[in-house]
Amino acid sequence: MFKKLSNIGDCGIVCDFGDEVNQKINSNVIKLFHHVRKQVLKGNLKGILNYTPSYNKLIINFDLQKINSSTIIDFLESVDFSQLSFSQNKKEWEIPICYDFAMDLKNISKTLKIDENEIINIHLKTIFFIYMVGFIPGHPFMGDLDSKLFLNRLKTPRVKIQAGSVGIVEKFCNIYPYESPGGWHIIGRTPTKLFNTKDNSNPCLLSPGDIVKFKSISKKEFENLNNE
């Protein structure tokens, strides 16, 4: 299913699935990711350290002292994609969002000439698919947003964005789990904690391939949930 396998450094392999960003290609990436992860956790592939899926690539990092790249390439080439599925790992989430914390809603409304409430409606109606998690722990990249809301990144990125902020750019939507710099248009904030550093077994709420829907809440509900 992948178009190309190549080495990335002396202890990494990149599986290239193409250059487009769409759910069909990304589903294949996630299927292969789950397959590799399962084999590693079973102990069949000793020496693999990380398996990182993105929109259309999967990078596998390994320990050169325990395994070499040709063993992994042989394994990857023998994978039968028709046998793989990830439906059993797929979860659906409803994430509360408070639009009162929007920083850019007015500007978006001005540039796109769409009413603020209409933007919120489109965002609430969208069923988001998580393409990948990355950049900072627990940070999801979700799609696909209605093409009416297509926006480029901010000309000048913000140095600091509050934790929980929900941003949109192009056809993607994200949630910042930590205070961080960012160049996305912020349209709201969620009280949900996406990453828990106290939980050793399952620290991250969202995984690649999950489905997310947003639920609008008031500022008061936000504060109640945030203090929990």
Added chain:
Amino acid sequence: MNNNFFEVLRPGINTTYQDKGRFHMQHLGVAPSGCMDQKSYLIANKIVSNQNQEGVLEFAYQGPLLKLTKGKTKFSITGNVIFKIIKSNNETINGECNRSYDLDEKDQLDILATKDSVYGYLAVEGGFAVTPFCNSISTLSRANIGPNNGKKINLKDKVFFKKEDNKKIIFQLMF
């Protein structure tokens, strides 16, 4: 806590707890972290007969000034580091890298700088008493992951050791 500890009199520029790294989590956005110079890290642990994956303190450019407030310890510093041991009677010893030293109570360890390099490592016999997160004690300060709430070492922090005083152990064995 009963354990022996260092008190931090000067934290240094970027002093963090690190080990081999935190793996199998990059698909959740958790970078592996870990020691920048794995070879020096391994040597630091070996010299004080620790296990290979034991946590160490990593410092960059300027290291910390530590005072052994309680207990005794054996330590090693690796990399290319200029450091001094200031004994409690104000006698100073210029330290050499890649060997072990004994430190007594009230002694100070002044890690001045790394020479023609960036990172250096401090390991103590038995390792540091810190809680691992997902099988690693490596610090990822961007996401507050790791010991010390995921932050670098600060002034007046206490750096605890796993190992208790040798005397106490002998005492317990005798009776």
